[in-house]
Each structure stands twice: as structure tokens, then as C-alpha cells.
Amino acid sequence: MTLLDPRWGKPVVRQTPGSGLNGTSASLGVLMGNVFRRTSGRGWRLRRRSMELWPRWVKALQEFEACVTLQTGLLQIAADQESAARMAVLAEQRSDLGLELQTSEQVRSIWPTALHGALLSKADGRIDPLQLQTALRQALVRQGAQPISSHVVQLERHGSRWRVHHAEGHSTCHDGVVICAGLSTSELLEPLGHSLPISPVLGQALMLQLQEGPANWSNWPAVLVDQGFNLIPVGPGRLLLGATVEPGTDAADDPLALMRNLNDSAPDWLRHATVIEHWSGLRARPVERPAPVLEVLEPGLIVASGLYRNGVLLAPATAEWISTELQNA
Ligand SMILES: Cc1cc2nc3c(=O)[nH]c(=O)nc-3n(C[C@H](O)[C@H](O)[C@H](O)COP(=O)(O)OP(=O)(O)OC[C@H]3O[C@@H](n4cnc5c(N)ncnc54)[C@H](O)[C@@H]3O)c2cc1C
Incomplete structure (x- = not known):
């Protein structure tokens, strides 16, 4: 097997001088499989299958990069009563897949603004997309792939x-x-x-350093999703926030500001956080x-x-x- 990509051999990092990011390096690596709203069709089948395969993939990839892990637990905040009702139905249908409805009291210590509760998916979560690519490259070579940059x-x-x-x-x-x-x-x-x-849809994401707020993330899931934005703890006082959805190839300020303050509902500790990394990438939309x-x-x-x-x-x-x-x- 021959693999052709101009990025082959270049370091898998977010800041590549002189070249844009591929979609995968720009991504947050969130795995929202079991919380998918539809219960039939190709989209659901692909998600189900991926969620089945991910633990096996991670185990196999750890041979190449020990740090590759499946960070599990995804908490989706209900925007209103209607979405809470939809979540309740899904939680009942998919309890075997680890979906569980949470009351606002249960999530208060994590997200006090979750007035309508939330949906916890124990098996969804995140994989670090940079570590994933580094491991996949090594696995490909081991499998006999011939890479050409x-x-x-x-x-x-x-x-x-x-x-x-x-x-x-x-x-x-x-x-x-x-x-x-x-x-x-x-x-x-x-x-x-x-x-x-296929049209481009730009996404911006941020790495934030908190000045105040949660001292540690011990009671947090791997991913918290509020209004479609992902908050991902990545270390003490560090959080990834993303991503905007902007049709086209140009990054704009308004969607970024909207994301930063979560439509005016962000806690103060999030608003006051310092941006230490800001990047964007393009999604390919058919x-x-x-x-x-x-x-x-x-x-x-x-x-x-x-x-x-x-x-x-x-x-x-x-x-x-x-x-x-x-x-x-
Ligand atoms: C900001 C942002 C956040 C995202 N977050 C998530 C997320 O949390 N979870 C999730 O599942 N998805 C997420 N996505 C979407 C995800 O990143 C993409 O769906 C995924 O990366 C697409 O993978 P790909 O391999 O098709 O494309 P890419 O990762 O873009 O790879 C395409 C490759 O093709 C190579 N290439 C292009 N043209 C040629 C050519 N002519 N010859 C040889 N090689 C070529 C490029 O160099 C590139 O390496 C996000 C995307 C963005 C932008």
C-alpha cells in the first residue's frame, strides 16, 4: 500500500509555519457517537460501529504511542425543556450504551447554568487528534505502508x-x-x-488558561457540551473550547466572541480565562x-x-x- 500526502513526515502539531492545518489536526477529537439523535440510517450505523471499534483501536494504537487514550464521559447540557424531554427519551432507549439523564442538581457543581438538566453519555468522550495521528503513522508503517510525502x-x-x-x-x-x-x-x-x-466550513478553537474557577477537573467529564460548543479539560487550569461553524474559509470575530461567552451565558471564570492558543481549520462538507x-x-x-x-x-x-x-x- 502506498500513502501519498504532502504532510507525511512533517511534525503532527497545530502550529505548522507556512501551511494550514489538515482537518484532523485542527479538530478537538470529540467522539459524540452514542448521543446521536437519530436512531436509524447510515449516520447512526457508522457512529455505532465507530463507538464499538474505538476501544479496540486505542488498545492497538497504544503499542505505538502509550499516551493514546479514550477519555470518556460526555455531558450534554439541555438548552430548554424540549431538549431535556428529547434527552430523556434517548436516555431510556440507550441506557445499555451508557446514556443517563442528569438533573440540574446533579450537574450543579460542574455547570450551575444547566437549569434543564443534562444528558450524560459514559462511553462518548474524546481522543487527542495529534497523538492519534502520530500513532496511526507508526501503525501504518508497521503494516507495510509505503509513505510518500x-x-x-x-x-x-x-x-x-x-x-x-x-x-x-x-x-x-x-x-x-x-x-x-x-x-x-x-x-x-x-x-x-x-x-x-465539497464546500469548506471553517472552525475556530481556543486553548484557555484559567485565572480562576475549577481548581481541578476531578468531577468533570472528558467533554462538556453547551449550545454545541465543547469544553474539554486538558490539564490543571487548562481547557479547550471549540469550535465555531463558519461557512467559507475566512475566520470571523463575531462567531469567536459568541463562542467565548457561550451566547452570554459563560461563567465568569471562562470569560476571564486567557487565550494561550487560537487556531482554525477547514471542514469538508459535501x-x-x-x-x-x-x-x-x-x-x-x-x-x-x-x-x-x-x-x-x-x-x-x-x-x-x-x-x-x-x-x-
Ligand atoms: C476546528 C475543528 C474542530 C473539529 N472537531 C471535531 C471533533 O471534535 N470531532 C470530530 O469527529 N471531528 C471534528 N472535526 C472534523 C474533523 O476534523 C474532520 O471531519 C476530519 O479531520 C476529516 O478527516 P480527513 O482525513 O477526511 O481530512 P483531513 O484531516 O483534512 O486530511 C486530508 C489530507 O489529505 C491531504 N491532501 C489533500 N489534497 C491532497 C492531494 N492532492 N494529494 C495528496 N494528499 C492530499 C492533506 O494534506 C490532508 O492531510 C473538526 C474540524 C475542525 C476544523
């Missing part, structure tokens, strides 16, 4: 095989190609006669079709892109789907 500029069918043209001018020939190139997927497919519009795009377009031409807001969560189920398709080819 290069940009693919063109794909060409040659009988039953595929010629892959690299930016440096040379090319390689393969039995099949799997395109996981995020926003670049459309431009690789267009010359082959496949239209797959146009007029649901995310993700998992499709075999021609024999040997597989697309696994457009993972939009859940690419980290869906990584195991996506990889499993690709593996099955390659075996069937």
Missing part, C-alpha cells in the same frame, strides 16, 4: 489500473485508489468525469448530500471524504468500510 496532481485510468501523478513530476501505478483528500477531493475527481462538490461520502465511483476508484464535523469520530467505521471495499474489489 507528495501532493497528487492527477489520477489517470490505465486499463484496470490507476496511474497517480505526483506534484514532483513522477508517477506510480496502482490496482486501486482511495481518495481521502478532504476539500481537494473534488478537483482530483473532476477530470475523471465525476462531480462531487454539497446537497449527507456527510460522509463513502462511495465506489468506478472499479478501483474509492472515495472516503467529506467527513465534515465528525471525521475523527467516524475514522474507525470509515477505515473498516474502505477495507471491505478493497477486499471486494
Whole structure:
């Protein structure tokens, strides 16, 4: 197996001078699988499967990076009575998956503004996306993958095989190609006669250093979700906050301010926190079709892109789907 990505070999960090972040490095790594609102369909099946596979993946990846862990516990704050009622139904349906309704009293010490209670998902949570990529790279090499640090500029069918043209001018020939190139997927497919519009949706995230507030996070879950924003304790007095959802490629101040004060409901300790890191990244959103795009377009031409807001969560189920398709080819 050959793996082509210009980022291969470069350090997996958030600050890469001169180049933007890939979606995965920008992400927060939140795994919101079991709290998914729908109870049928492809989206739910992929989430269920990923949540089943994650513990196995983490165990296997710890061989390469001992620090890779599944940080579990996700607390979703109910915005109003209606969403509390929806959460109650979900908690009842999925108690076997670790969902449990919490009263406002139960979460008061963590989040006093949770007036309508919250939904606790014991198995959802987070994985550090930088540690994950570092471990995956090593695992790929161990599995015999041949990485090439290069940009693919063109794909060409040659009988039953595929010629892959690299930016440096040379090319390689393969039995099949799997395109996981995020926003670049459309431009690789267009010359082959496949239209797959994918639009960028920017996300901003912050690393905060608290001056006051929770002295430690011992009673906190791995992730607290309020109004769609994730608060993730990452160390004493340190918290990740993200992410904004901004169609297009430009970062704006208003959504960032909105996130920082949680629509005017943020506790003082959060408002007064100091920003020590601020980054943004682009999500790849399929146009007029649901995310993700998992499709075999021609024999040997597989697309696994457009993972939009859940690419980290869906990584195991996506990889499993690709593996099955390659075996069937
Ligand atoms: C701020 C932010 C927060 C997020 N938080 C979460 C979260 O908490 N949980 C979650 O599940 N998801 C989250 N996401 C979404 C998640 O990051 C993406 O869905 C996921 O990273 C997509 O993975 P990917 O491999 O498809 O794309 P990417 O990670 O973007 O990787 C695409 C790769 O393709 C390479 N590439 C591009 N063009 C070419 C080419 N022509 N030739 C060779 N290589 C090429 C790039 O170099 C890149 O490495 C977040 C996204 C953002 C921006």
C-alpha cells in the first residue's frame, strides 16, 4: 500500500509555519457517537460501529504511542425543556450504551447554568487528534505502508489500473485508489468525469488558561457540551473550547466572541480565562448530500471524504468500510 500526502513526515502539531492545518489536526477529537439523535440510517450505523471499534483501536494504537487514550464521559447540557424531554427519551432507549439523564442538581457543581438538566453519555468522550495521528503513522508503517510525502496532481485510468501523478513530476501505478483528500477531493475527481462538490466550513478553537474557577477537573467529564460548543479539560487550569461553524474559509470575530461567552451565558471564570492558543481549520462538507461520502465511483476508484464535523469520530467505521471495499474489489 502506498500513502501519498504532502504532510507525511512533517511534525503532527497545530502550529505548522507556512501551511494550514489538515482537518484532523485542527479538530478537538470529540467522539459524540452514542448521543446521536437519530436512531436509524447510515449516520447512526457508522457512529455505532465507530463507538464499538474505538476501544479496540486505542488498545492497538497504544503499542505505538502509550499516551493514546479514550477519555470518556460526555455531558450534554439541555438548552430548554424540549431538549431535556428529547434527552430523556434517548436516555431510556440507550441506557445499555451508557446514556443517563442528569438533573440540574446533579450537574450543579460542574455547570450551575444547566437549569434543564443534562444528558450524560459514559462511553462518548474524546481522543487527542495529534497523538492519534502520530500513532496511526507508526501503525501504518508497521503494516507495510509505503509513505510518500507528495501532493497528487492527477489520477489517470490505465486499463484496470490507476496511474497517480505526483506534484514532483513522477508517477506510480496502482490496482486501486482511495481518495481521502478532504476539500481537494473534488478537483482530483473532476477530470475523471465525476462531480462531487465539497464546500469548506471553517472552525475556530481556543486553548484557555484559567485565572480562576475549577481548581481541578476531578468531577468533570472528558467533554462538556453547551449550545454545541465543547469544553474539554486538558490539564490543571487548562481547557479547550471549540469550535465555531463558519461557512467559507475566512475566520470571523463575531462567531469567536459568541463562542467565548457561550451566547452570554459563560461563567465568569471562562470569560476571564486567557487565550494561550487560537487556531482554525477547514471542514469538508459535501454539497446537497449527507456527510460522509463513502462511495465506489468506478472499479478501483474509492472515495472516503467529506467527513465534515465528525471525521475523527467516524475514522474507525470509515477505515473498516474502505477495507471491505478493497477486499471486494
Ligand atoms: C476546528 C475543528 C474542530 C473539529 N472537531 C471535531 C471533533 O471534535 N470531532 C470530530 O469527529 N471531528 C471534528 N472535526 C472534523 C474533523 O476534523 C474532520 O471531519 C476530519 O479531520 C476529516 O478527516 P480527513 O482525513 O477526511 O481530512 P483531513 O484531516 O483534512 O486530511 C486530508 C489530507 O489529505 C491531504 N491532501 C489533500 N489534497 C491532497 C492531494 N492532492 N494529494 C495528496 N494528499 C492530499 C492533506 O494534506 C490532508 O492531510 C473538526 C474540524 C475542525 C476544523
